[in-house]
Amino acid sequence: xxxxxxxxxxxxxxxxxxxxxxxxxxxxxxxxxELVEEKGLRGLTMEAVxxxxxxxxATLYKWWPSRGALLxxxxxxxxxxHRHTDLGSLPETIAGFxxxxxxxxxxxxxxxxxxxxxxxxxxxxxADALQDYRQERLADLTALVSRAQxxxxxxxxxxxxxxxxxxxxxxxxxxxxxxxxxTDPAKLAHDVLRGWCLPDGSxx
Amino acid sequence: xxxxxxxxxxxxxxxxxxxxxxxxxxxxxxxxxELVEEKGLRGLTMEAVxxxxxxxxATLYKWWPSRGALLxxxxxxxxxxHRHTDLGSLPETIAGFxxxxxxxxxxxxxxxxxxxxxxxxxxxxxADALQDYRQERLADLTALVSRAQxxxxxxxxxxxxxxxxxxxxxxxxxxxxxxxxxTDPAKLAHDVLRGWCLPDGSxx
Numbered sequence: 001x002x003x004x005x006x007x008x009x010x011x012x013x014x015x016x017x018x019x020x021x022x023x024x025x026x027x028x029x030x031x032x033x034e035l036v037e038e039k040g041l042r043g044l045t046m047e048a049v050x051x052x053x054x055x056x057x058a059t060l061y062k063w064w065p066s067r068g069a070l071l072x073x074x075x076x077x078x079x080x081x082h083r084h085t086d087l088g089s090l091p092e093t094i095a096g097f098x099x100x101x102x103x104x105x106x107x108x109x110x111x112x113x114x115x116x117x118x119x120x121x122x123x124x125x126x127a128d129a130l131q132d133y134r135q136e137r138l139a140d141l142t143a144l145v146s147r148a149q150x151x152x153x154x155x156x157x158x159x160x161x162x163x164x165x166x167x168x169x170x171x172x173x174x175x176x177x178x179x180x181x182x183t184d185p186a187k188l189a190h191d192v193l194r195g196w197c198l199p200d201g202s203x204x
Numbered sequence: 205x206x207x208x209x210x211x212x213x214x215x216x217x218x219x220x221x222x223x224x225x226x227x228x229x230x231x232x233x234x235x236x237x238e239l240v241e242e243k244g245l246r247g248l249t250m251e252a253v254x255x256x257x258x259x260x261x262a263t264l265y266k267w268w269p270s271r272g273a274l275l276x277x278x279x280x281x282x283x284x285x286h287r288h289t290d291l292g293s294l295p296e297t298i299a300g301f302x303x304x305x306x307x308x309x310x311x312x313x314x315x316x317x318x319x320x321x322x323x324x325x326x327x328x329x330x331a332d333a334l335q336d337y338r339q340e341r342l343a344d345l346t347a348l349v350s351r352a353q354x355x356x357x358x359x360x361x362x363x364x365x366x367x368x369x370x371x372x373x374x375x376x377x378x379x380x381x382x383x384x385x386x387t388d389p390a391k392l393a394h395d396v397l398r399g400w401c402l403p404d405g406s407x408x
């Protein structure tokens with residue numbers, strides 16, 4: 001029996017151990033999404049989610065060790081396992097990246113992201129979960145930069161992770177300062193990469 | 205007579221018209237600072253500030269049209285009219301800029317800034333006030349970049365405002381992701397400027 005103390009009239013969903021039950025996971029994420037839509041970010045508590053999803057709090061905590069982890073998982077689930085496409089040239093690839101994230105951040109699910117960043121400023125659990133998520137996305141972006149570097153597109157001794165971090169910082173800055181709807185992704189990619197990309201025909 | 209409805213037993217400070225009375229302004233900012241320290245950001249309401257400073261709400265609203273404007277003014281007042289120093293080379297100047305802001309953001313007054321950015325994500329008044337503040341700081345930073353450009357330090361056709369925006373984005377990103385205490389300002393300046401600065405001795 002789950003050790004949680006929050007019992008409601010309806011039968012609880014049963015955990016099937018360490019492996020996640022996809023049906024329960026989906027029910028939990030749906031409940032979390034509904035709570036955020038209805039009550040805002042602060043309406044998302046582990047207790048309220050467990051109750052609405054008819055799941056045990058122990059199950060919730062086993063899969064997501066904190067409210068912050070659940071919040072970031074919710075954002076991640078709605079965004080999907082998107083991998084940014086290598087378009088063969090770094091300015092085009094990064095323009096595509098900015099175009100994709102700016103578009104997603106304007107959807108109802110995407111509007112969660114600046115609120116997660118905001119929450120991370122005063123909640124350590126959220127900050128930790130956001131940190132993990134950022135590292136994962138940074139690795140994806142760094143791989144794209146490294147491939148452009150291997151093609152000879154970038155100036156010598158470019159630190160691909162530092163450049164990926166800068167590309168991401170530029171995206172977050174535009175999000176946090178309300179500029180994603182009015183910024184041209186191609187111009188932004190040009191601005192961040194202006195100094196790094198070698199002219200066509202030259203090599204690193 | 206001020207038209208506010210919030211009257212308390214003690215005599216109110218009198219406004220002396222459109223010009224700010226420095227004593228009243230200081231009393232208001234002190235009251236605002238104390239409220240934030242005691243009750244957190246949400247404890248800062250125009251009503252609570254007026255009451256504690258024994259000032260009329262009309263006076264507050266005349267000088268700061270919104271709670272957001274007051275919040276940013278409070279941060280600005282504690283930071284002072286700091287202008288970043290041109291150290292004669294852009295990488296050194298920007299290393300100095302990162303070093304200064306990362307240091308300030310770790311002081312009690314500086315810790316207000318990420319909370320203001322967070323608050324701006326769900327409060328339009330705060331977002332507007334932050335936008336004005338950012339534009340002002342961006343102009344200061346752009347001037348430093350332009351001077352380096354005039355000295356021939358940067359690659360041809362550098363958009364000095366876009367580069368200043370990127371330099372600032374990098375600082376904010378490190379702040380919002382909890383990295384300001386562990387980041388080397390000189391390395392960060394190098395990373396953001398790597399592609400832009402011409403080697404010594406060449407010219408744009």
